[in-house]
Amino acid sequence: MRGGARILRELVRRKGALLSLAFLAVLVLLAVFAVALGFDPVKQNILHSLEAPSRAYWFGTDELGRDILSRVVYGARTSLMTAGGAVVLAGVIGVPMGLVAGFFGGWRDAVLMRAVDVLLALPAILFALALIAVFGRSQGAAMLAVGITGIPGFARIVRAQVLSLRQRDFVVAVEAFGGSSGYSMFRTILPNSWNQILVQVVVLCSIAILLEAALAFLGVGVPPPTPSWGEMLRTGKSYLHEAPYYAILPGLALTLTILSFDTIGRSLTAILENEDAAVTRAEGVAS
């Protein structure tokens, strides 16, 4: 990746991005070490149901007396894994699509971009709901639904990147020396597109987490008893009078996660724009 360390340095210099990175780091650590840290999302204690936050239960307990903090931590696992899987799926399909469409042009471009247009023409949530109506609700279905709706983003960005890079001397040189199309695409153009792809990954993470939570909230996402933030909000909504924190705290975790990804995404975009402008200026001076 071009100047990965420099971009990271730029990123942590921005207060909002630094805070967001820190929050996400804590969240990921909690999710990864949930078992070792002793969080138990399924242990029921009916005698302590719907208890307000206390020293024993920091986030209170739910209707079955389960510890809400533990469920929020395990919900982070569900959210991050579903969203992560969806983003990987979207990237693995979308990036090669964009590469081929931009590199070869012609009928391949027409066919692939038409497919992307069809996907873009459908509101993501309608598409996801239709898919879940067919396959039934499961973590896999949610991941698939969210992932497919993310394909156009990758395909378009990579295609645009290919179109601009193809004219550059170093790509033309590879072709002139007899480099194969595959070599040009995957060894020359792709490595120079990682920055843009990274931004898209971050942007898509926030969209995927939101969509996954929305599906769970609607009762068609990852099925219980797997804890998920959307599902907790859905159940918590029934206990607004008795236990307002039940819906407030998981929602806060969800919102902070989305806002963190969004903040990092916007900072990255700004940093890369500045850098591109600097590169253009430098090239202008050189020529």
Next chain:
Amino acid sequence: MTAYVLRRLAQLVPVLFIASIGIFAMIYAVPGGPVGIMLGENANQAEIDALVHDLGLDRPIAIQYFDWLGSAVTGDFGVSLHSREPVIKLIGERLPATLQLAAVATLIAVLLGIPVALASALHPGSWLDRMLSGWSALALGVPTFWLGILLILLFAVELRWLPSASRYVPLWEDPLEALRHLIMPAATLGVYVSGVLARFLRASLVSQLGADYVRTARSKGLSRGRIVRVHVMRNALLPFITVIGLMMATFIGGAVVTEAVFTYPGLGRMLIQAISTRDYPLIQGCIIVMLVIYVAINLTVDVLYAYVDPRIEYS
């Protein structure tokens, strides 16, 4: 211009065609297929054969598709498996509720979004700008369903001013009662959409404010307010029209979720209920109607844009 409209229509045909095949195929992709859905798992072979013949499922699949498409185009989506009523009738009952919600939410989004965009674009980099762009990030980042729950907690549970579950009351029948039920769902949806609106409009305004004609107008001695009102706003709103089309996708998603939060009896809530009761004709009908509305609005927006901006070439 006519040729342009016709060509945009023609571009929609493949999209709608592929989408319709997908929606048609849904029911066949379900384990057990249409017969399994209607008869359940314990049907005997004679019942299955009879139903297969009655429904025409023994005909070639292409013929079944065109038959289904022909009916769907005339608004015949079949009968709901759950209530045994025609799907189009059920949709007709729910659609006005969703449209009313969407209309009031749009109004709120515009009333919030335009001033926010204007204020931050006129003072780029100031504390006001930073605060307002933080606000639009918040409007976009806070999930609609959580915002809805927070509003219910405040206004229905704590203050007891508004009902926590919203009914549909037509605005023209009882405006006050209608607003009581509508204001929270519409605000929830409207705040979200205003975030999208403010972000795009701010960018558009900032680029217009730096344009040459603004400097010329300023050097002619026009006041800043007049320049913004008469010249800049007009030019900034133009590219913004195209965003409305993009916004519709967020709008539909937001409406489905918002209706669920407030148990508001609209199309989105009916779709979710249909999915949980596996009522496939109703699912298909809801999705088709939403898709057609979405596509129609996008087309209208494109045509409108071409119409108001003479610089757009129709070729």
